[in-house]
Amino acid sequence: MRETKSIPITNEMERLGNIQKVTAPDALWGKVQQRIANQAKDVVPMHYTRAIAVAVVLLFIANVYLVANNTTTETQSGLEEFVPQTEYSLYE
Amino acid sequence: MTFKQSYTAYKDLVYNLALQYLQNTADAEEITQDVFLSVYQNLSTFEGKATLKTWIYRITINKSLDFIKAKSRNKRSFFFTSKRLDDPDTSITVSHFDHPGILLEQKEEMKSIFACINALPERQKTALILMKIENRTQQEAATIMKSTVKSVESLYQRAKKNLKKQLALNEGK
Numbered sequence: 001m002r003e004t005k006s007i008p009i010t011n012e013m014e015r016l017g018n019i020q021k022v023t024a025p026d027a028l029w030g031k032v033q034q035r036i037a038n039q040a041k042d043v044v045p046m047h048y049t050r051a052i053a054v055a056v057v058l059l060f061i062a063n064v065y066l067v068a069n070n071t072t073t074e075t076q077s078g079l080e081e082f083v084p085q086t087e088y089s090l091y092e
Numbered sequence: 093m094t095f096k097q098s099y100t101a102y103k104d105l106v107y108n109l110a111l112q113y114l115q116n117t118a119d120a121e122e123i124t125q126d127v128f129l130s131v132y133q134n135l136s137t138f139e140g141k142a143t144l145k146t147w148i149y150r151i152t153i154n155k156s157l158d159f160i161k162a163k164s165r166n167k168r169s170f171f172f173t174s175k176r177l178d179d180p181d182t183s184i185t186v187s188h189f190d191h192p193g194i195l196l197e198q199k200e201e202m203k204s205i206f207a208c209i210n211a212l213p214e215r216q217k218t219a220l221i222l223m224k225i226e227n228r229t230q231q232e233a234a235t236i237m238k239s240t241v242k243s244v245e246s247l248y249q250r251a252k253k254n255l256k257k258q259l260a261l262n263e264g265k
Binding site for chain 1: 202
């Protein structure tokens with residue numbers, strides 16, 4: 001049988017418990033504030049977003065309305081009157 | 093509590109916890125910034141179901157784990173790119189071990205211990221870091237991890253067992 005090497009895990013665990021706590025660098029506050037300021041610049045105001053959303057919805061509704069009211073099928077277009085087609089067989 | 097007050101109260105907690113996950117000061121600083129940016133954005137919507145401290149703990153843990161995942165993804169894609177380009181000079185960059193809480197004479201030893209901790213599954217790693225390094229009680233760790241005391245204890249025991257196995261493997265090498 002293979003012999004497993006005994007490792008003193010307690011030592012490692014003790015060492016982990018002895019890791020010192022450090023203080024965060026003072027410059028971090030400035031960096032956090034900078035990130036917040038940069039993000040505020042990038043954010044699009046909510047009323048712009050709403051206005052664009054409303055415009056898109058209105059355009060969509062107008063599109064649906066126009067398509068529904070201007071449907072022209074072949075029979076309605078009167079095209080047959082100009083080009084009467086009586087023979088449909090291509091190969092005889 | 094205002095944002096500035098919460099920053100002053102928890103900056104060291106966040107920085108130290110990030111250091112335990114990443115073992116690099118530059119990465120820990122980046123995580124600290126990310127965490128407080130997230131706190132700033134969500135402080136007004138914070139419902140107070142958990143304490144502010146627990147909430148900040150959770151954000152830090154999630155950000156740190158996401159950072160590690162993103163970094164390993166980048167490393168993988170870089171590896172594939174370098175393989176495809178057949179460039180022998182390119183190598184995978186690994187964050188330099190730079191933990192200011194560790195004494196210089198223990199640095200090499202702790203580096204290998206942390207390498208084993210980093211190989212643990214995420215929840216086992218979190219249980220070990222919270223209970224052993226951060227000295228949180230089982231109840232506190234369970235609250236932070238949204239789990240039960242029993243489950244956290246089990247995770248901690250498995251983490252210790254796996255760490256022992258991993259250390260034995262490293263010793264054998």
